[in-house]
Amino acid sequence: QVQLVESGGGLVQAGGSLRLSCAASGRTFTTYTLGWFRQAPGKEREFVAAISRSGGNTHYADSVKGRCTISRDNAKNTVYLQLDSLKPEDTAVYYCASTPLNYPAVWGSTIHYDYWGQGTQVTVSS
Secondary structure (H helix, E strand, C coil): CEEEEEECCEEEECCCCEEEEEEEEECCHHHCEEEEEEECCCCCCEEEEEECCCCCCEEECCCCCCCEEEEEECCCCEEEEEECCCCHHHCEEEEEEEECCCCHHHCCCHHHCCEECCCEEEEEEC
């Protein structure tokens, strides 16, 4: 099993930045890919970014490409999501999730992730 705990959300003005963290425990950290998803009120959960086991391969949703950086520290069992140039439409609960699958073709779908954190709220004011 994998336990995931997100932190770092909050209220920020448009144009600002936030760094989300997700601390993992349980199964060996380097045996799974990690992804970030978000869910706004009344909308489906959507993919944001994912990073491979080694950290050498990343994938981003078009909506955040250029404004978002995913990284992982395998020594600290933590994955990060740096959000820059935030927009009101980025407002959502952000979730960290893990998948044993290490190929980008499947990273964008929630169905391939088996463990999820509880989420952290990001609110961007205009």
